[in-house]
Amino acid sequence: MLDQSAEILTQDGRTIGGVVMEMKHITLRFGGVEAIKNISFDIREGEIRAIIGPNGAGKSSMLNVISGFYVPQEGEVWFHGKKRKPLRPYEVARQGIARTFQNIALFEGMSVLDNVMTGRLNHMSANLFQQAFWKGRAEAEEVENREKVEEIIDFLEIQAIRKTPVARLPYGLKKRVELARALAAEPKLLLLDEPMAGMNVEEKEDMSRFILDVNDEFGTTIALIEHDMGVVMDLSDRVVVMDYGKKIGDGTPDEVRSNQEVIDAYLGVAHD
Numbered sequence: 080m081l082d083q084s085a086e087i088l089t090q091d092g093r094t095i096g097g098v099v100m101e102m103k104h105i106t107l108r109f110g111g112v113e114a115i116k117n118i119s120f121d122i123r124e125g126e127i128r129a130i131i132g133p134n135g136a137g138k139s140s141m142l143n144v145i146s147g148f149y150v151p152q153e154g155e156v157w158f159h160g161k162k163r164k165p166l167r168p169y170e171v172a173r174q175g176i177a178r179t180f181q182n183i184a185l186f187e188g189m190s191v192l193d194n195v196m197t198g199r200l201n202h203m204s205a206n207l208f209q210q211a212f213w214k215g216r217a218e219a220e221e222v223e224n225r226e227k228v229e230e231i232i233d234f235l236e237i238q239a240i241r242k243t244p245v246a247r248l249p250y251g252l253k254k255r256v257e258l259a260r261a262l263a264a265e266p267k268l269l270l271l272d273e274p275m276a277g278m279n280v281e282e283k284e285d286m287s288r289f290i291l292d293v294n295d296e297f298g299t300t301i302a303l304i305e306h307d308m309g310v311v312m313d314l315s316d317r318v319v320v321m322d323y324g325k326k327i328g329d330g331t332p333d334e335v336r337s338n339q340e341v342i343d344a345y346l347g348v349a350h351d
């Protein structure tokens with residue numbers, strides 16, 4: 080059996096670390112619909128792991144299992160070597176998991192800066208009493224949080240719009256602000272829900288570059304779901320392919336690309 084803690088080499092010669100999350104025989108049902116059927120795979124430290132598949136394949140359901148939002152009826156999720164119990168939303172953040180959403184979930188009336196600041200909530204320990212009576216601590220924390228947020232804003236090249244209300248931004252930039260907010264939490268595992276959906280070619284190229292840069296610069300482990308096979312192939316170290324709730328492929332982009340079952344699933348399904 081493969082040593083789970085051992086590093087492995089990717090097809091591009093990158094080294095990725097040991098297993099951080101393991102999905103073991105996951106089955107998820109909504110009433111009579113089996114959205115995920117007995118799927119197992121792992122996510123390794125420092126990798127970009129994509130889960131792809133045609134419409135209705137079960138990708139969103141899987142992302143929600145990874146994030147802890149859905150608890151599967153069967154199977155186990157292991158995180159950092161421990162079997163995970165059902166989590167409350169704040170516990171997910173404390174575990175070092177942050178995510179973006181397919182339908183952007185930002186505060187439209189607030190500025191970019193304030194939206195990104197909300198990503199720091201988990202790093203704010205000063206309570207209301209301390210904020211009122213122990214100004215020093217609350218202020219020090221505020222300075223530290225601002226510094227981190229400014230660093231991320233620079234990194235994602237959104238300085239010019241830091242004071243702009245999100246509602247005024249084009250779609251591609253909103254997606255980048257969402258990425259910034261997720262990064263502000265300094266996650267160990269970053270989950271991206273169709274990060275390229277609805278983008279034009281240029282926006283997709285920008286987003287790909289930022290995802291690669293985040294992974295490279297911060298060493299963040301990234302798991303993303305994507306509907307369009309093309310966009311993630313150059314980006315990912317390893318890819319899981321789902322179809323009708325089943326896993327039909329799992330491997331390097333080259334392995335997945337030459338997998339006949341994967342080719343058939345994609346050819347047999349109409350895409351938008």
Ligand SMILES: Nc1ncnc2c1ncn2[C@@H]1O[C@H](COP(=O)(O)OP(=O)(O)OP(=O)(O)O)[C@@H](O)[C@H]1O
Nearest residue numbers: 109112114132133134135136137138139140141306
């Ligand atoms: N909350 C829910 N209640 C009932 N059925 C659901 C629910 N969420 C998903 N499903 C069903 O589970 C199956 C998988 O859906 P899911 O959204 O996970 O697929 P997907 O691969 O993300 O699809 P898409 O690419 O279209 O977003 C579908 O048959 C869907 O109708």
